[in-house]
Amino acid sequence: MVCAFRGWNDAAASASTALATIGNSLDGQLIAHLDPEEFFDFQSTRPTITLDEGQTRRVEWPENNLIAVEVPGADRDLVLLDGTEPNLRWRTFSETIATAADALGVEMVITLGALIAEVSHTLPVPITGLASSEALVEEMELERSSYEGPTGIVGVFHDLCRSNGIDSASLWAAVPHYVAAVPNPKAALALLRRLEGLTGIAVEASELEEETVDYEEQIGRAVAANPEIEELVQRIEAEQVDLLDGEGELPSADTLASEFQRFLRQRGDQQN
Numbered sequence: 001m002v003c004a005f006r007g008w009n010d011a012a013a014s015a016s017t018a019l020a021t022i023g024n025s026l027d028g029q030l031i032a033h034l035d036p037e038e039f040f041d042f043q044s045t046r047p048t049i050t051l052d053e054g055q056t057r058r059v060e061w062p063e064n065n066l067i068a069v070e071v072p073g074a075d076r077d078l079v080l081l082d083g084t085e086p087n088l089r090w091r092t093f094s095e096t097i098a099t100a101a102d103a104l105g106v107e108m109v110i111t112l113g114a115l116i117a118e119v120s121h122t123l124p125v126p127i128t129g130l131a132s133s134e135a136l137v138e139e140m141e142l143e144r145s146s147y148e149g150p151t152g153i154v155g156v157f158h159d160l161c162r163s164n165g166i167d168s169a170s171l172w173a174a175v176p177h178y179v180a181a182v183p184n185p186k187a188a189l190a191l192l193r194r195l196e197g198l199t200g201i202a203v204e205a206s207e208l209e210e211e212t213v214d215y216e217e218q219i220g221r222a223v224a225a226n227p228e229i230e231e232l233v234q235r236i237e238a239e240q241v242d243l244l245d246g247e248g249e250l251p252s253a254d255t256l257a258s259e260f261q262r263f264l265r266q267r268g269d270q271q272n
Contacts, residue, residue, distance in 0.1 A: 001101050002078055002195065004112040007045075007085035009152040012175040012184035014114035016082070017208070018191040023080055025204040028067035031079075032100065036062045039086035039093050062086075064093075066100060074201050079104050085153045093153070094160040101166070109161050109168040110198065111154045112191050114184070117174040120237045121219050125190035126174040132162050140169060140198055171195060176236075178229060179219055185211035 004010065004019035022028070040062050047061045062084040069078040079101070086093050101109065119126055131137045154170060161168040171194050173187040189208045196202055223229050 001081060001104075001106045001109045002112065002199075003081035003083065003097075003109065003154075003157070005083040005085040005153050007152070009085060009111075009113040009154045011114040011116045011173075012180050012182065012187060014173050014175060014184050014187035014191060015112035017183060017185060017188035018112055018195070019080055019082055021188065021192055021205050021208050022078070022195075022203050023067050023069065023082065026069045026071060026078070026201075028069040028078075028080055030065055031068045032066040034064040034093075034096060036064070036084075036086075039064075039088050040084075041087040044087050045084065064097075066104075068104075071201050074199075076107065076199070078199075078201065079106055083153075090153055090156045091160070094157045097157065098160055098164055098166065107167065109157070109166055110195065111158065111168070111170045112172075112195070113152075113154050113170060114173045114175055114187055114191070116177045116180045118236055118239070119174045119176055120233055120240055121176045121179060121186070121216065121223075122233070122237060123240055125187045127171060127190050127194045128174075129169060129171045129194070130158075131169040132158065132167055136167055136169060169198070171198075178232060179222075185215050 002019065002022065004015035006013070006016050010016050045062050047059050050058050050060055052058055064081065064083040064086075067080040067082060069080060071077050081097060117126070129140065131140055158168050158170060171191055173184075173191045175184045175187045185208050189205060189212050192203055192205055192208070223233050
């Protein structure tokens with residue numbers, strides 16, 4: 001099962017975009033959805049009104065959908081959870097997903113997420129991964145993190161998987177804080193490619209690759225037009241390159257977690 005949740009865990013829509021690309025590429029079929037009534041405060045996560053063919057108004061509610069994806073020739077098929085982080089009853093929500101996973105014969109859960117960090121859009125997207133057991137850490141060449149602090153539904157769901165003896169892993173992309181308000185196809189593509197390495201399932205993503213090229217060009221022009229932002233990006237580039245070790249590896253999960261904690265503190269100070 002591969003999961004992504006819009007909201008707190010999905011900076012710049014990176015994780016949800018990666019998951020949508022999988023479903024579109026592999027012709028996923030909707031098999032179930034969770035009724036949002038029990039899990040959402042609609043004053044906080046409001047439904048939206050859309051127009052069908054410019055005439056009929058339709059209400060779209062926050063969704064959590066289970067999508068089956070058959071992958072011929074692969075060791076495993078996929079179940080996708082295309083979700084929105086709920087406002088209420090997180091433990092009940094997680095238990096509901098775990099029950100569905102058990103009924104579908106899911107052997108492993110992988111979640112996708114994205115966090116805001118002090119990284120540059122010009123460099124490769126840092127992808128870090130965590131896993132539920134030492135054996136899985138070694139098998140997937142991931143690492144444990146010492147991060148302590150606020151969590152989202154992803155953290156709660158992984159804790160439930162651990163309690164129930166379900167193998168789980170989590171992949172996180174770091175997105176630049178200075179362009180976190182716009183969708184980041186580059187981060188989505190990086191998550192997708194890392195997931196391919198874990199699952200051995202190839203995903204056609206030419207559209208996402210084209211969007212990544214456009215994204216880099218547009219952000220590059222915007223940065224060049226603002227001397228202060230350009231100076232910031234150059235400083236971040238230099239610091240990020242300094243973090244690379246002798247083998248050219250990207251910042252560790254702990255480094256990104258520290259950046260995320262700093263971002264949360266700064267955001268709290270601004271709101272006070």
